[in-house]
Amino acid sequence: xxxxxxxxxxxxxxxxxxxxxxxxxNFRITHGESVGVVGANGAGKSTLxxxxxxxxxxxxxxxxxxxxxLTTKTRREIRxxxxxxxxxxxxxxxxxxxxxxxxxxxLNLGLDEASVRERVRKALGxxxxxxxxxxxxxxxxxxxxxxxxxxxxxxxxxxxxxxxxPAANLDPRSRRSLISLLKTFKHSKxxxxxxxxxxxxxxxxxxxIGGGAVVADGPSEExxxxxxxxxENNLELPLSFQxx
Amino acid sequence: xxxxxxxxxxxxLDRLSYRDTFVHHLDPRAKVIATMxxxxxxxxxxxxxxxxxxxxxxxxxxLLTIGEIPVRFIIKKxxxxxxxxIFIGIFNPILDSRTAAVIFGVSLSAxxxxxxxxxxxxxxxxxxxxxxxxxxxxxxxxHALRRLGLPPLFVSQLLFLYRYLFVLMEEAMRIIRAREMRxxxxxxxxxxxxxxxxxxxxxxxxxxxxxxxxxxxxRGFQGDIPSLKRSRIAxxxxxxxxxxxxxxxxxxxxxxxxxxxxxxxxxxx
Numbered sequence: 001x002x003x004x005x006x007x008x009x010x011x012x013x014x015x016x017x018x019x020x021x022x023x024x025x026n027f028r029i030t031h032g033e034s035v036g037v038v039g040a041n042g043a044g045k046s047t048l049x050x051x052x053x054x055x056x057x058x059x060x061x062x063x064x065x066x067x068x069x070l071t072t073k074t075r076r077e078i079r080x081x082x083x084x085x086x087x088x089x090x091x092x093x094x095x096x097x098x099x100x101x102x103x104x105x106x107l108n109l110g111l112d113e114a115s116v117r118e119r120v121r122k123a124l125g126x127x128x129x130x131x132x133x134x135x136x137x138x139x140x141x142x143x144x145x146x147x148x149x150x151x152x153x154x155x156x157x158x159x160x161x162x163x164x165x166p167a168a169n170l171d172p173r174s175r176r177s178l179i180s181l182l183k184t185f186k187h188s189k190x191x192x193x194x195x196x197x198x199x200x201x202x203x204x205x206x207x208x209i210g211g212g213a214v215v216a217d218g219p220s221e222e223x224x225x226x227x228x229x230x231x232e233n234n235l236e237l238p239l240s241f242q243x244x
Numbered sequence: 245x246x247x248x249x250x251x252x253x254x255x256x257l258d259r260l261s262y263r264d265t266f267v268h269h270l271d272p273r274a275k276v277i278a279t280m281x282x283x284x285x286x287x288x289x290x291x292x293x294x295x296x297x298x299x300x301x302x303x304x305x306x307l308l309t310i311g312e313i314p315v316r317f318i319i320k321k322x323x324x325x326x327x328x329x330i331f332i333g334i335f336n337p338i339l340d341s342r343t344a345a346v347i348f349g350v351s352l353s354a355x356x357x358x359x360x361x362x363x364x365x366x367x368x369x370x371x372x373x374x375x376x377x378x379x380x381x382x383x384x385x386x387h388a389l390r391r392l393g394l395p396p397l398f399v400s401q402l403l404f405l406y407r408y409l410f411v412l413m414e415e416a417m418r419i420i421r422a423r424e425m426r427x428x429x430x431x432x433x434x435x436x437x438x439x440x441x442x443x444x445x446x447x448x449x450x451x452x453x454x455x456x457x458x459x460x461x462x463r464g465f466q467g468d469i470p471s472l473k474r475s476r477i478a479x480x481x482x483x484x485x486x487x488x489x490x491x492x493x494x495x496x497x498x499x500x501x502x503x504x505x506x507x508x509x510x511x512x513x
Contacts, residue, residue, distance in 0.1 A: 050458070079464060086459055095407065096383035100471065103472060108464030116472060134262075138410035139255075139259075
């Protein structure tokens, strides 16, 4: 279990319209670490996350997930290792019922019926949503949707969990229960968010992205208390650090 | 009815399918097959048939009662789509003016008969289809179709249609609200603006489709939406189908209503 690493080495990415989104990203995340990715709008956070499981493939540079180097050939394997939770649960939950949706990943992994049911039960239990399993996603509240979206990824039992703005659209209590939930996961976690307090709570390490490159990388406490650095990147001190 | 109300109304049809009755518990395949046979039988009647169609109302009425589906709701839905049927048949009385019968001195043209026949067939088929959805749920019907051999591609399309109908309507609702808030009365509601709104909705949909596809790929999608078998045909399903087939067969091939009419005439003579 020692090799759930994510390594970006000189990763460049240019969109087909010529926009340079990533300009030499370097970092290495080791097993079990949880890392927050912060940065201004358009800094490249989402592009970065889309590289994690090979939806986008770097124009140059290498990405290593575990012992695999990301190419169009290995990305199917990599998708089994990296689970991505999207910002908008409506994009993530595309099946007609919660059960079907959570079962979608395990079924694609080719598991038999009994283990699929077991995985679904376990994943929904993890996010306290077992009683939702027969509901259609459009009858769920935002908080329930995001819990189910996490379950749908957890059911694939990924080694690494990547999340894009997990707390967007959540009311404070749902956000709080999401934070405690995230703390219970032992996976390597990569969380892109503007919610700096969430990052501070969940992640030990924080990476600041600016202009398509890593601007700062270090312990969350240290980075998120550096007022000058944060303000340079359109961010501000987390509320818990702002004396009132 | 405003757009918002319409939206919640569609959600209602969907919620009805989560009830807990005998009809709801039947295997979706049994219900799909029964509904298909019912539709075929009703359509197979000749153009001027009216009397023999009447007993077929028994089928929707029974489903409605046992399935505890509110009658008014189904009737309202039928009225919404009725213009289609009415416009198909409305010119029949004019075009087909042969006298078919004379009742109390008023001559009735054959066109009227075929018009009424169209309306009856419409009411029967639409109510049967609505009741199928209201007692089975749309995904249930889709899975049944798939297990009955419909190509998976079509079934996936239908499932997405159902899942994203609600999301798209919410999107449209937001756009319409935003327009209404800034259009002050009638301005901003003309066709030009409308066309642009549709364009925006389309673009947003394309973006969303891309994100959904990404989400699917992320979870190992390989071109087919897998599903678990969740139901087995039980004796009650077979019994339900046998009864439906017997019912349809009897009323299709034996002139029961006419017979009852004859008997009644004999009695009251």
